[in-house]
Amino acid sequence: MILTGKLLGECSPYIFNLVYDIDVRMLFIECVDTIKQTKPNIRIVFPEIISYSEKNLQKQPDDEYMDDLVVVERTDDNHIKIITYKKEIELELSAEPFTESV
Numbered sequence: 412m413i414l415t416g417k418l419l420g421e422c423s424p425y426i427f428n429l430v431y432d433i434d435v436r437m438l439f440i441e442c443v444d445t446i447k448q449t450k451p452n453i454r455i456v457f458p459e460i461i462s463y464s465e466k467n468l469q470k471q472p473d474d475e476y477m478d479d480l481v482v483v484e485r486t487d488d489n490h491i492k493i494i495t496y497k498k499e500i501e502l503e504l505s506a507e508p509f510t511e512s513v
Contacts, residue, residue: 414483414491418455418510424480426495427451436460438502440493441513446477451513455483457491459506466499483508 415424419442428441428451437458441451481494491508493500 412485414485414508415480418483418508419480420453420510422453426478426480429478429495431460431463431465431500433463438463438493438500440480442480454511454513455508456511457493457502457504457508459504461489461503461505462501463503464501468494468496468498 422442425443425446427443431438440455442453444452478495478497484492486492489503491502
């Protein structure tokens with residue numbers, strides 16, 4: 412089940428900040444309205460993470476360009492796959508992801 416549209420709403424997929432906080436077991440993805448905007452508009456929160464893995468999709472890091480959210484997909488009841496332009500993240504969660512205004 413694809414969750415991208417539900418989580419992003421009207422916001423652009425351009426990622427301002429992506430942080431996994433191992434201490435609170437949460438992943439935060441903050442997105443901006445436009446690629447030229449310098450402040451985040453929404454924060455997508457993935458709480459109560461049981462397991463986290465990530466791999467880079469590029470052979471050489473491309474830090475010059477802003478990353479963007481390609482797809483957020485629920486692969487089963489507790490697993491979510493997040494694909495951005497630069498990386499792929501797999502999560503096992505015990506709670507539902509949600510969006511909040513920044």
